[in-house]
Amino acid sequence: MSRDHVLHKVRTALGRSAGQPVEGPPPARLTVPEAGIEARIESFRARIEALAGKTHRAESMEDARSYVADVLLGRSAVASNAPILRQCGITRIAGVESGITDRVRLRELCSTAACGITGADYALADTGTLVMLASPQEGRMISLLPPTHIAIVERARLLTGLDELLSILPRPAEQTSSMVLITGPSRTADIEQILVRGVHGPGEIHVLVV
């Protein structure tokens, strides 16, 4: 039906014929700067904090666990199935639900929990961005529905920026149906250009680098 109709109109407009090959597009333009791990961590933290996110450099797994416990202060939380959260002992903090594999249950918990706790597949130093790939380990709702999002990033996962991500992950669709880049708390400026945080997604974000 309309598929053939539209494709035919496109080809006619361009003066091309069906199946006519294409010489490749201009080469991809990706520039990956040299930056040591310390510089990356500093840049990453500075960018997130400039967006009113909070960061913490955890010296140990125990340090990460105690930071998260302090943020929670006994409030309810949903943790993803990322192995790092278990390794840090975060899933054992009182009030933290984890190990959820059922969509309905995950959504119910996320819509009432105060915090969502996740890992991150990568982080981007030059923009302060978390890169989250949906998987059996990471549901989409945990970093989205609760008002506070806490993410644990392993330092080895800290890339220089978007270009490095796209260099090592040239085809994200081969791994996941959803890759989301998160740069700071949810925000809007739709009324009189006044900044308001937490309009639909989390208004508060904590990122721990371990």
Next chain:
Amino acid sequence: MSALFDDKIHTTLADSKLQLAIYTATGRLIEKRRKAITPEGCPDYQELRTHANAVKRHTIDHLDYYLEEFARNVEAHGGKVVFCKDAQEVADFVLELAKERGAELIVKSKSMTTEEVDLNERLEHHHLESVETDLGEYLIQLAHERPYHIVAPALHKTREQVADLLTERLGVARETVIEKQTMIARAVLREKFLSADIGISGANFLVADSGAVVLVENEGNARLTTSAPKIHIAVAGIEKMIPRAQDLGVFLKLLGRSATGQPLTVYASFLSGPRRAGEIDGPDEFYVVLLDNGRTKVLADREKRESLYCIRCGACLNHCPVYRKIGGHSFPWVYSGPIGAILTPQFLGINHEPGLPFASSLCGACAEVCPVKIDIPKILLELRSEVKQADQRQGTGRLERMAFRVWAWVMRHPHIYELAGMAAASLAPTADGGGWVRSVSSAINPAPVRAWLSQRDLPPSPPKSFRQMWRER
């Protein structure tokens, strides 16, 4: 220029509050962009623009190839691609699917393409509730208006107006604090997200090598729209294509900076198909609606094809001296500002609003800030020429043509030119104290000239002409 266009412009110009709102908001957006493209913030900004233009040119010139590649890849990941030739086909597809699945509630994230096809109205006509979830879009949906700006749809609304709107439509107590207004909307929309059957989004980019839809946003409503309901439908114009995921390195950097001065928006979602085996959540069904609706007509026109490179950042609106005075609602269609002035005549025909290509000073600011380097002033000139050619075919505009013929003849004859100059100087009005002339007597002000003069002041006529001074030197 149609009377309606003229009327809307004058209404906007006469509203001082609205003038201030437009001027302030666009001014802030100009400032944010300026800070984001400094040599420190984005050292290779100009190279990125050049590269983006080259990638878009290549993609649009071979669009059939990339559309097919895109469709293959969406289908390989379990999604479906639906080509639609017009607005009716989009609505029919959504209605049919909603009926089959027994859907009643639809949540929508911001999409100019669905505005273009009046999707909400068409769905509501069939008793389907379709709720906009971007805060600005939600407000203008409550007000039954069109977006005022491509990226800031409620740019023209003050907090007082929002307070009235929320009270009137939602029955809540009047609230003028913007944070609280936002939280009222959040609470209403959260309920909608959690009970919606279908989520409809637009697409900022379609990625051919991945079969992916890319969405950028700051609020999180697009993420909720595309991952909470069991069905996700993305509606996109066929021109939104880029060849590879790796091209996002260029386009995401340009889009965020040009639109709101952000190196990256808060969220950028790269979505390729329904949730996969093992993934805990996400939609079970994933559809991409690829819309023509006049785009192939633009594609066929080599001179103006580049209009389709647009990534809808809105920078040309913010920097346009005309948009900043006449605002978004004066424009005759959903796309406003310079990009609207070139898209509208090409999509809807030049007769839809023949005055539109002329509503520009051709200052070139739009082309200078365009992240994909669309030569908007050149296209405006082409469209002006088309309007005049159409006038000629219809036998209208005779008087204007005759006037210009006389003008050309006078200009070719120096002595006649001088005589005409002397005659004009003797007839010309004078202002007290040699100042500018702000009103002109009707003797030299016939109807066609009057409209032009009504917006302009004249300098006082000099005591001696240039030619006289030259002779006396």
